[in-house]
Amino acid sequence: MPINRSRGRNVHIYDANDPTTVLGGLRLANGVTNANFYSMMDILFVFTGPFFLQDEGDTKIEKDDHPLQPGKYFIVAADPFNVNNEPWLVRTISHATGTRTQTFCDAVRSRDRRCVISGRGVPYADYNEWSGFEAAHIFPLAYEGYWNNNNYGRWITIPPADPTKGSINSVQNGLLLDSSIHQDFDGYYFSVNPDDNYKILFFSIDSRGLSGKYLDQRLLNDPQRPADRLLRWHFRQAVLANMRGAGEPVFEHDFPPGSDIVGDILHGPKAAERMEYELFSRLGAQVELFPAVGRDGVSV
Structure with a gap:
């Protein structure tokens, strides 16, 4: 459940x-x-x-x-x-893998070389070993259709090294995160408020003592820093997910071998949206995700 x-x-x-x-x-x-x-x-x-x-x-x-x-x-x-009836985009734990996101991962790793939330450095970055650290999309890659329809690419000033990969894979839409912190970021358990000096705010139990701290200043000084409007979008989504009504559901992502993944998804809330997201995230399917959309819903 x-x-x-x-x-x-x-x-x-x-x-x-x-x-x-x-x-x-x-x-x-x-x-x-x-x-x-x-x-x-x-x-x-x-x-x-x-x-x-x-x-x-x-x-x-x-x-x-x-x-x-x-x-x-x-x-x-x-x-x-x-x-506010602004749509919340169903999101589960995601991992940027495959040739399409390789240049994205390389750019985020080269820029950050540490978890930009906790400040923990990558011990073997010089040897191109990134175990325990992941390049996270601020706006999820699975919703590229939504990204394109709302022209969010207008927020990107640094296109990806390979423009055919789409503006959503710009380094400005990425953060290097510790793997467990990446899960919390994807789950909207915390976010960064660019309108309050890039304060990190948790909406759940903060076991690492990070809530109330601020985004790594070295990242903010970098000319390839993430776009404020994307951070603002994520913060809005986190507020809506955690605070509106009873809050949005948090989905299981660690399915043991032999689990009926499809059955569990189809019998749970937001089944259609979640199935599309899982297909894209797990299989790399070329699925365009279009949730019910009201207004654009992003302060710019």
Whole structure:
């Protein structure tokens, strides 16, 4: 069964006019400030006028750098607002392999030479040994059709070494990550907020003590650094996946030998989208993934 992202939440969000219906919530990790929480509200909801937050004691929460506290928070707005229906792209653990992504991997490895989240260096990079480190796509390769349809290639200024591989394989859409951190990144368990000095924020248990820290400055100083708009896209997806309603499902990816993978997928939530993603990720199938799309949904 998929993991429930809402389990363990200690921050809960309500409309002040309907204080019994939970609109969303958050597993609070280190580094989340009141100002961060306000920015998350601007992603989760579509407001037609000004709003503010208050706690259970009717105290207004200021948009400042004080740490957010666990508890119930109520949205106070004179004008109507709605939950954002921006699409969330189903994503499971992925690995960039094959000739199509080799130049992508080579470019990301050459630029980073370390996990850019934890800072852990690759011990044998000089010998081209990368065991335990993986080149991760910020925007998943499996959704290249969605990428092309929304012209996200306009965010890329450094095309891949082989332009026939598509702009999605630009080094600007990549990060070198420790393998386990890559899994958390693909699962939207954490993200990087480029609009808050590239702060790393976790939406789940942070066993490594990384939440609240900042992206490696050496990467930010690199002329081939990842595109801010792609980091912003990933952060929005992480907020929606973890905080909207009960949260999006977290899918099993480690199927033991002999498992009925197809059966498990087809009998679970978002079966069609997940099947397409798994076919592309596991088999390299030329499958174009087009989830139900509302608006573009990316702040630029």
